[in-house]
Amino acid sequence: MPRMTYREAVRSALREALQTNPRVFLMGEDIGRYGGAYACSKGFLDEFGPERIRDTPLCESTFVGAGIGAALGGMRPIVEIMTVNFSLLALDQIVNGAATLRHMSGGQFSVPLVIRMATGGGRQLAAQHSHSLEVWYAHIPGIKVVAPATVTDARYMLGLALQEPDPVIVFEHALQYPMEGNLDESPPQDLFRAAVRRAGNDVTVVTYGGSLWKCLQAADQLAEQGIQAEVIDLRSLRPLDMDTVLTSLKKTHRAVIVDEGWRTCSLAAEISAQIMERGFYDLDAPVARVCSAEVPIPYARHLEEAALPRVERIVATIKELLAHHE
């Protein structure tokens, strides 16, 4: 299996989209001459030209809206918003526009738009550059939300997203770009199916995106202590593949959700509610959540570490859960 970084996987996916579909073009801030804030499109300006690699002014709302218009007009735009933090400036276009147009027009218009954005904390960038607001978008009917957590998914989920006739938001955790992983030989076929990343019988760990590697590390530590955690990577946040979660729960009877968003009104809260609704009688212990502390993410390293989900906290939470109803 070839090894590559997450960034290389994203680049490879973007390049393939540009090479295979003449209607695909990239649009966003500093994606061209600068090469992308995370270097995902470095060199593309020379390779594909300024018509298809479009540096925009700093106007998130308008270049996202222009992406909607271009999609309506027959193009296949991939819009990059530098980070989820800046996407708040484009919320109206995404929520009132892209998400509503099909239904509000009685099914007349599809908006085949892909929006990529980096998310997450962990780089000492303080409160305005460390948000994990995936759940805000996962709340909205009319858009689909995915979060590739592995190199293979980073390489292939974009292509699947581009086959969708509806708006898809792709979240890439900013810490992941330099991380290396194996590229599987067989590409995933389904954009919206969760994946069991590690099998186990003792506890189900539900996570996604940039928290996956933390959960896998936690599972490794627990395995040394004889605890086998089953780690589920949701991959898609809307729709949610709860069947995979509930199937696992029937085996483990315990669930921990690890989500870098704040706990209140989080994706973890939604998953927990669905487990209660559909898997209540399979539970041997209350569902546990490991989320970010309810605080704007601070700058100082020790405080930021304390605010975000950590491997030790995941391990401790799982051990508490297992001790709970032995």
Next chain:
Amino acid sequence: MVTTGAISAREQSHGLLRHMLRIRRFEEKSAELYSAGKIRGFLHLYIGEEAVAAGAIPLLGADDAIVSTYREHGHALVRGMSAGTIMAEMYGKANGCSRGRGGSMHLFDAALRFYGGNAIVAGGLPVAVGLALADQMQGHPRVTACLFGDGAVDEGEFHESLNLSALWKLPVVFLCENNLYAMGTALERHEAQTQIYAKADAYGMASAIVDGMDVLAVHQAMQVAVDHIRAGKGPYLLEARTYRFRAHSMYDAELYRSQDEVNEWKHRDPITLFTTKLQQESLLTDAELAEMEAQIAAEVAAAVAIAEAGPWEPVEDLLKDVYTCPA
């Protein structure tokens, strides 16, 4: 007057008048049906502003696109949407243009390239920019017309969209229907620079201002704008000064303006002005006007009948069309 080919000044002026009258009578009926409880939600009437739609929109070709606002019945009618499909939409019926999912503020027609019906002030401008971008990238010689009110000029998206479209020389005409009020806030209370067209200078964009109560003036100004764009000279901002005679939505106390002011503007009713002009120039007889009114009355009555007879969308279809392909 701009005349093309074999169309006579008489025919063309009758066309402009007919558009205005259709809007006026359709809107009057809509108000009546609102009071009767047949139409609910918000209903923003275009009465007083008819010359803008009637003068500008006929200059767009079938391949061109329109992005509109929540005060868009007139735009839709002139673009060619049937009065019946619009009325049915306002009734919330399944034979409405948006299958009853949109209502008055969200009229859509894919075949006519009518992209709504956007009820977020200025929300349509970026979408129009994108439609124009798609045309430019695909080599389509089309124009996208984006209509919005003076309130939209306050929003950041107005400035962002002018900047981006000028930067990329996109084929879009921004048509500001300046009715002097952003809902209830007068122009001089919401804009530091009240000459909206002048803002285009800051973006290196061509622009003009026109009397929006004069349908011929609007027609000529829009012709200049569209010619400019079709000649590949980039986007254009056209400000039409107009006035709504009715409340912002169906009812408001109108505490923000005086009855004298409203009456003064009503003396400049675009339909009265144009009718008088045509009669003075012997381009319209009383009989022709009466016939036109009769035809329009029949059209509006037929639209109401279509809406009345239309079916309700089955509740089982509630979740239909949230996605093209539900996952």
